[in-house]
Amino acid sequence: MHLIDSAPPTVVRATRLAVTGSNPGPDSTLPAYRPIRAMTTSSVGADASPQMRARVARGRLRSPLPYGVQSDYDRGDRRRDLPAVTLDNGILRATVLPTLGGRVWSLRDLRADRELLLVPERLRFAGFALTDAWFAGGIEWNLGSTGHATTTCRPMHAAVVDSPTGQALRLWEWERTRDLVLVIDLTLAGDRLLASTRVINPDPEPKPLYYWTNIAVPETPGTRVLTPATHAWRTSYSGSLDLVPVPHPEGPVDISYPAASSASADYFFDVADQAGRSITAVEPDGTGFAQTSTAELRGRKLFLWGHAPGGRRWQRWLVGDQRYAEIQAGVCATQLEHDLIDGASERSWTEAFGPAELDPAVVAGPFEEAAAAAADSVAAAVPVADLEAWHERWLRDFATVPPAELVATGSGWGRVELALRGDGAPSGVVFPDVDDDSRLGAAVLAGDAIDEPLLPPVSPRWRAAIDTAPAGWWRSYALGVAAHLDGDTTDATRHYRDSIALRPSAVALRGLAILSDDPGAAAALYARARELDPQSRGLLTEQVRLLLDTGHAEQALAAIDATGPSLREHGRTRLLRARALHALGRDNEAAALLVDLEVPDLAEGDRVIGDLWREVCPDRPLPEALDFSMTG
Template identity: 30%
Template structure:
């Protein structure tokens, strides 16, 4: 296998920096997910466990744009005589491309652009390739962040490539090792997760593989019982693929038969030792992934065959392109199920990624089960259980080797964790090394506390929610920063009463926009929240995120005159911000004022629309209705607005409707 560190030139949007304001976790740790009588007790176990929103200590990545320019993207290329793999170092170690040299075919959906959009836990997310999601429900914390990338040489002289990081929220260590033996037609990916904490940890892992989609793309796998959302009841239900009565009498193994976006979580039988999933095409080409049993369950994701779904696929890629589905593999029954990883344990698994050309007629047999049985035999011949488990044992033994050369740096948080452990006489798990060169200003902010016992007198640069740091803060001299960070840690327990007390103490020591904003977010009374934001604005805000949040609160409270007043007082740079503008337009239209819409507001290419969000489309319809009403000297009534919606076509750039 050849390994080289290189740049690839891609049209890329600017990722931008991070939002400095922390997003506090949900008060409810678990999700309440309704399900029906089709679930067995085993299938309902841990449904919703630890699925509540949780972001800290990470910050939101919501500063990207849609102004793509050709940029060099750091990558590692792995290559043998049969396959060529490309991994993106700055985007979570995403397997960007897997090219079959024998058949001259790309096996994955290789996105021709780098275009973040608002779909991940931290907002920014890319489509395409294979993404590695760990720890918490959603597209993972590091999906648009740099990873440590290194060359590892095993004791037998074999070399392979590794990405790795320290996951700060649950204090886990994780690695993904890429093995491409010289004669192999499969890329083997070994994943190791280490929980060396003295307590159990909620755990999540899903590998999401994007593959091209066309009218005849068919998904095959070695299981048929699937969990999905019943549109008639709104509850999760179990059924058998490929026919799903709730959606109509069609074979939904052909994903474009699904009109709306949907997830099917396939319950692979417990006795299956090598679960797999594949996308088959009209000509008999197949892209597959097949794993050891720890990575047991599978998911089919499709955007559906409606304008909103097609718009999303193009929005994440380029005009006329980007049609893909995802075949996903996870350690729990669904992404809505959690797992409990015991203290002091390691979990690992190996996945084979590859392609083949099979008998098209058999792959597209009208009997889906026969098609699956045929491909199961083909995959058994290609990657037998004995072969896969033999390689897994080998790769597991090599998994604790240290990287001999680091091509690319990840975050400095693993380095700080190593420093904290050293102070207590503890070490990192075997195989993990975090160099001092990874330290940046985000970590230096905390070095003063760790080394000198006090935070420096400056605005927050990053966050910790760990117990060791809490103890250090408690012992440090009083300052507004000390009590502000203690409040953030309390909010993450979650103990909101204690958090509010800390934030108030921070303001008592020194009025500051950070603690005032935190009080505004945690305050249950919206009028009191407004007062806190007023106080913060009086001190002088330092980031547009304060204005985004404040205007959103005022719009929700229907205080439209105040929105206009606050908006007009903002600096021009803040006024031009997308979220600020959306909130301002909402209030201006509510006041019967279309002036903000007349300068091309709806012509812009919105960057931060959240999956499923329809606010901008609703604003456009109301704008068209209000403009027509003003011309006719009438009011906008519900019936008039309905008439406008039926007789006006929503512009394509605004159509993100999924239903």
């Protein structure tokens, strides 16, 4: 890269970042036996190739296990002091949050005194990720399966390493749904942040590969997103993935202006045959942000919220009065697809992020000309050959250099996974011993008894290890979870009952309740589980939903009223109360609950509040604060 030789050296420094907001809360001990929300896309358009259809059909996760769900966040405005790491070369300053998925929180152009990313004024979580909790803003790394990664609100290991431009920050973690290792080296080269990434498969079997980088950029009425393309694959929460022309997929609206669109939508640009693929977001004055990469990242995407009431409400929910769009890059053309990574191999690429500057007249011109000019500008700043040469040099000389100074720790599971396999760590990383839930894996390998309702690991390797562990309530429960996940209800029921006979636990009783085809018996099992764990909001929510779905609204209200105030006043519980009141014909009371209701763990595409309002108040318009529709 031509910037390297004259670039000022990068300095990496551990620091703290003061933010206002909430935290993602603890992991639930209740296993999620299926994805925590259904896919919104159910069909693929006729233009899809057989290869694309095969990638769409491949690799969908049955569950986020062995990760726990992170749903117990709130919408508080507490001051938080987060571990952070800065990279600074006097031209750019990047701020990274290692405890929140290694998110690049800020990327500041020091010469122009301009922030290049959307930096939220409040740290707000919502139910968008594979394990629920997610927050908007910055640059996010997503390895695993369709959706925001399991690691997005979890810590990553971080260390200082050497690079051709001074110091670099290495981030790494063991992603447990796939058993893949993600390693990202961040450094600065002139006015570009470089992210050189390795995805390592430590096992002999090939695995599905999903990876996308998501970048939140500020959106104004004039923001324009440019990449040379004539078509894009669109998903618009209508259930279909379709090839459409861009920038005018239908009618006069130009979707290269995100604020001009009505409903929320994803546009996966058809750029697979391009060299030096890039995507740029620019303002009418020509300033903006650009991303490009080596050839391995084939996909480019625009996500826009649109200007319909639901999209506007979601933006306020996530980032207050700010507005943003997302530009993204991934290994496949769309996020419905999973590629393959061979056994005992790795895939790698380098991305470059930095400022963009175009002629304002060109920005305002025809899309084809503006997109070509944007691509030419990125190619001049980051020539394709130079970026590829950087990547090869990094792989050869720096990617496998051991980390020099550990500045943050992720989970202890990488160390335990290696112990299970009897292997050493991949080159360039170490997995330290961490005092977290990975102690469960260490206990299984040591043959120790387990007396906590910790989530069991569920991979075939761990199932074999658990099967030979000493008898006990947790072992039987863990085998029940594995059978449950496989759909073997007979074996799962047997193991859960064995576990309860040895020691009743809320988690095993709840497993039986989910498997029961007798609503009355399931309700009784939930009642017993809640006696053992009365503070579990997840158990209360599942119990009340079951009662409501089976026509027992009075019992649902009674269950809510019997809880403590913290559970009873939670927004999700208040929503369930409103459902119960409506079922009993007490619509005035239900409407009073809904009018100013805040449910912290709302999910992307969640219309339950709006749908309930329309049932409760059919003659009154839906209040703007309750409209979370993504379909316009």
